[in-house]
Amino acid sequence: MSSKSTVPVPKKFVFKEPTKQLRRGKACLNCRFHKIKCDGVKPVCGSCTRLPREEECEYASASSRTKELEQRVTRLKARVQELESPEVTGSGLQLADPHFAVNERVSTLSVPSSRAQSISDHSSSSSRSSFDPLLGSPEPSISIINMLLDNFLPFGSQFGFFLHLERFKSAALMNAPFGDDSRPSPALLNAVYLWGAHLSPVDALQSNETIFLNRALQHISVELPNALNSAQIMHTIQAEVLISTYFFRKNQLLEAEFHLNGAVSLSQSAGLHQIRSDRVFSSPVVKILMETEAFLPPAQDVIEEGERINGFWAVYCLQRLVSITVGNPSYCFGGLDNPFRDIDTPWPCEYEFGLYNDGAFGRSTIEQFTHGQSPIFEPVFDLSSYTKAVVLLHHVIRLAHKLNRGLNSEDAYAAFTNDCIFFESLLTRFHSSLPSLDIDNSFYGFSGPTRDSLVVTHVLIWCAYMQVQKIYSSCGVPDALERCIGTAQNIIHTLADANHLHLNPIVGTLCAMACSTIGDELVRTETVTQWDLETLGNQIDTSVLRQGLEAGIATMALLAMDSPVMKYQMDKLQNAYPFI
Structure with a gap:
């Protein structure tokens, strides 16, 4: 046996x-x-x-x-x-x-x-009801790719797409294998396909959204640590921005910050914050650090240089807007606020027109603007307008946080007051330089600023101005409250009339900011006594405030129909003001 x-x-x-x-x-x-x-x-x-x-x-x-x-x-x-x-x-x-x-x-x-x-x-x-464009290939057929690109590219600027549209589209449709160096990187292609499926009105394409997301995440995990040449670096940064914005829109803020951190780190290690810098480094250590980080070779043409410049600012704006959304605008994220990494890169612009051919150099781009040292021409609206509006809103919200934390001395209070007065003046001058929202649509080109970006730029400036007036109102400045509430009502009215702004995830934060301003004042007005109202004065009728808050929540409900992050903002408002 x-x-x-x-x-x-x-x-x-x-x-x-x-x-x-x-x-x-x-x-x-x-x-x-x-x-x-x-x-x-x-x-x-x-x-x-x-x-x-x-x-x-x-x-x-x-x-x-x-x-x-x-x-x-x-x-x-x-x-x-x-x-x-x-x-x-x-x-x-x-x-x-x-x-x-x-x-x-x-x-x-x-x-x-x-x-x-x-x-x-x-x-x-x-399974005819679940159309499958991916069967048998690592990417869709050429006809499906065309559909996905057409769904995404017209709105790409709202999601941080900074690459040259025509060059990208030509490379994406090139008759070359998936992963070939002549085409965009696999992570970038799948990130674009992801947005194309997400924005598609066709249910069969939307059903593949999860597949594109998983593919983009798989490829980005490989490409991020292995990006070496210029194209790989820029494609990886672009993919990280698109993935982060997607998670931002889905209200998955931890995932959004994670991929945003990758974009910030890679853009700084590539020296995108020091493009055209005229800085002379006095410290040998800092000089060596900067020289070792800026490893990208010189741009081959003005478009490639423009992609690098606009790419850095796309990363910068997304980081600032995410930090505002999570409620921590003073947080030093990914080294953007590191004093040894000043931003010298010029403002973004439409590089197709050769505006970077003047040989200009820069230094401390943001500091010069926020200190009033950069000229503001009027009227002007270009790709830099949106970026400058984000910078101004971020600085003003940091002022508000500084006041909430408390000012310890008279000197600190005096400096704070001067900052508020200066930013109010800067906001007024900058807003007057923007074209009116009633401008003819023929003013906009497909590759340049769009009407949606102009609307968001106006709303960003109004939110910053509203915050300054809110600070003034808390300090007892006459008529500041009326200006604050009036600006909030204007924001809500503008967003309610917009067409495609629900696609941009920051719009929910801006609308919620306006609603909270009205709601907080309504709560305060209804809780004080009649004697307090007569003593304090400068009050707004509660019916006006209630109507404004109701209009704001109705606008949020409209924006939140297909946006989880806006749905989250609306739910927070309804929980904060259950009496509406």
Whole structure:
């Protein structure tokens, strides 16, 4: 007797060695596919118990290989649909690339080509309602790519897209393999496809949103530490910005900050904050640090240099807006506020027109602007206007936080007052330089600033001005409260009339800021006594405040229809002011 039979095994684990006939006729589908021995134990065979697989252990009643394949393909397609739509099926699992896995498995089976086509047609007809543009390829077909690009590129500037549109589109549609150096990087392409699917009005394309997200995350994790040449670095930064903005819009702020941190770190290590700097470094240590970081070779042309300049400011603006949304604008994030890393890069502009050919150099770009040393021409509106509006809002909110933390001396209070007066004047002059919102749409070009960006720029400046008036009102400045509430009402009215602003995730924060200003004043007015009202004066009728807050929440509800971050902001408002 062999030693194997003498081993004392508990009865419940004893199984009989299957015969060859049993393995041929009774093996599970997993074992048949992998061509391994199967003991035929049901409901789960020994092989599937020892080596758990994604597919469940399943037996076919018929012995027809073709029928088994058809059943397997149908089952896998149903599983793919379930994993792609966990909100419908109740499954919490995610699948990075199910379609490619299914196709790869089917393609390896040794069946006649005509029969394989029949199986493919059968699986396609069984899931016609879930159109699959990714089957059999690491990226969609050229026609689907065109659709995704058309969905995304017209709104790309709202999500931080800074690359040259025509160059990017030509490279994306180039007849070259996926991952070829002549095309955008895989992470960037999938990030763009992700936004194209997200913005698509076609449900079948939207259903692939999770696949593009998983692919973008997989590729960015590889590309971020391995970006070496100029194209790889810029494509990785662009992909990180798009992924971060996507998570921002989805109200996944931790994930947004994580990918934003990658974009900030890579842009600074590439020296994008020191483009065209005329700085002379007095410290050898700092000089060596800056020289080792700025490893990008000189730009090949004005467009490539413009992409680098605009790329840095896209990262900068996104970081400031995310910090405002999470409520911590004074947080030093990713070294942007490091005193040894002053920003000398010139303001962004439309590089197609050769505006960077003047050979100009810069130093302390933001400091010069916020100290009134940069000229403000009027009227002017270009790509720098939005960036400057973000800078001004961030600085004013930091002033408000400084007041909330308290001022310890008369000198500190005097300096704070001077800062408020200066920024109010700067905001007024800058806003007067912007074109009116009533300007003809023919003013805007597809590749330059859009009307949506002009509206957001106006709203950013109004929010900053509203914050200054709110500070004045708390300090007892006459008429400041009326200006503050009037500006908040103007913000709400403007956002309610906009068409595509719901796409930009910062719009929810700006609208919530205006609503909170009105709501806080309404709460304060309704809680003070009549004597306090007569003593304090300078009050606004509660009916006006209530109407303004109701209009603001109605606007938020409109904006939040397809934006989780705006839905989150609206829920916070409704919880803060349940009486509305």
